[in-house]
Amino acid sequence: MIDIVTAIVWLAGSAFALLAAVGVLRMPDVFTRMQASTKASTLGLGCLLIGAALQLGDFASLIRVASIGAFVLLTTPVSGLVIARAAYFAGVPLWEGTVLDERKRDSLRATRGGLSAQDHNNEDLDRDHMKR
């Protein structure tokens, strides 16, 4: 029974890890690549850790596996955020099909007269800011 559950979980986990790698290879943009890598790899590694904990089954390895899982769950979103922010400020170009760049829109809105003009400019800015 434990072997069957382990087999299912390991196959699912390695499949998710492969999906993360394919996403990193095939996505068009740094930001979309980072999104594929962080989400799918977290899920895949979680499944692999569950399988290993079921196979080993003693308390010490359970603690180690749980600490790896907690560490990865805590650090993967942080590293994704830091990479995305660094890439944005370093001027890495966005994919040409991108429809919304909220940071650029907000800075444009601030230079156009702040919060008072916000209501009139919202839709125009939402539509136009990608062309600038």
Place this chain on the structure above:
Amino acid sequence: MLEIISEIALVTLAVALVVTFIRLVKGPTLPDRIVAMDLFGVLVVGLIVVLAGSSGVRATLDAAIVIALIGFLGTIAYATYVERGDPQ
């Protein structure tokens, strides 16, 4: 049966490592390569965890913890390097 399953999982993870390595070599910008390195570390941790679970060698889990730590620290260091630019 579990030997076959664990070998399938290991081969799949190895293929994922190769695919990530292609992005690491191709990646047009430095943040692409950082993303690929980050995923590389996570995949190696998964590989070690499957190996520990299938062979029963518990000491390799410590190596997985260390690799996860070093991968996170390296990612943060590279990202601050990219954000600040060249220190000269």
